[in-house]
Amino acid sequence: MELTDGTILLRRPTPADADVLIAAVRESQREVGRWMAWARADYGRADVDAYVGSARHGDEPFLIIDRGSRMLLGGTGLNQVDGANLRANLGYWVRTSATGRGVATRAARLVAWYGHVQLSLHRLELVVAVGNAASEAVAAKLGASVEGVLRDRLLVGSRHCDAAMHALLPGDTAGWAQRYGLRAWRGAGGATAVPG
Numbered sequence: 001m002e003l004t005d006g007t008i009l010l011r012r013p014t015p016a017d018a019d020v021l022i023a024a025v026r027e028s029q030r031e032v033g034r035w036m037a038w039a040r041a042d043y044g045r046a047d048v049d050a051y052v053g054s055a056r057h058g059d060e061p062f063l064i065i066d067r068g069s070r071m072l073l074g075g076t077g078l079n080q081v082d083g084a085n086l087r088a089n090l091g092y093w094v095r096t097s098a099t100g101r102g103v104a105t106r107a108a109r110l111v112a113w114y115g116h117v118q119l120s121l122h123r124l125e126l127v128v129a130v131g132n133a134a135s136e137a138v139a140a141k142l143g144a145s146v147e148g149v150l151r152d153r154l155l156v157g158s159r160h161c162d163a164a165m166h167a168l169l170p171g172d173t174a175g176w177a178q179r180y181g182l183r184a185w186r187g188a189g190g191a192t193a194v195p196g
């Protein structure tokens with residue numbers, strides 16, 4: 001299954017991605033590891049296996065790929081899927097050499113569309129540590145509402161961090177899904193694509 005807006009492409013991670021994924025995480029360890037505890041300097045094959053396997057346990061992991069060059073740009077997806085309440089957590093990271101050109105915004109937009117339209121989830125939460133200005137900016141560009149600051153909500157390394165709860169409901173994404181022409185499309189091999 002693939003999601004694309006014409007510029008980036010989201011697809012499931014596989015064991016064959018291990019080398020490039022490890023290189024991307026290690027390259028970005030300082031910037032990503034500052035906010036996401038799993039991005040350690042010794043990130044390795046066991047971590048890739050756990051990430052790939054997370055799709056079998058209800059998560060919706062995606063690699064972010066440059067559609068033209070096929071370079072790995074980062075990762076995004078939905079986790080902590082709560083089927084009883086039709087809710088999930090939406091996350092993203094972008095390798096340091098690819099930040100600052102709209103990759104996270106594009107990726108998060110595709111994942112939010114996928115969550116709302118393809119999975120029929122109602123509430124998508126973006127939990128952003130206070131001080132993570134880049135992630136705050138991505139959430140704001142998506143149109144997520146800030147609902148409050150949760151004390152010590154995240155544990156990053158040994159640091160407890162307050163975090164702002166942002167959420168997207170279907171009404172928040174419907175407007176831009178239409179603006180960006182996001183729609184389901186059955187491609188070759190049953191792939192789901194979203195033409196931009």
Ligand SMILES: CC(C)(COP(=O)(O)OP(=O)(O)OC[C@H]1O[C@@H](n2cnc3c(N)ncnc32)[C@H](O)[C@@H]1OP(=O)(O)O)[C@@H](O)C(=O)NCCC(=O)NCCS
Nearest residue numbers: 032035092093094099100101102103104105133134135137
């Ligand atoms: C947060 C992150 C994913 C952003 O990736 P990105 O691809 O650079 O984001 P975008 O290019 O889509 O930027 C979105 C907006 O953030 C703004 N932004 C980027 N860095 C910023 C910063 N340090 N301070 C304030 N705004 C910032 C950009 O200017 C852009 O807004 P604009 O288009 O109006 O100029 C990336 O920095 C990252 O991987 N950080 C570490 C992991 C992380 O924090 N993940 C989120 C956990 S909740």
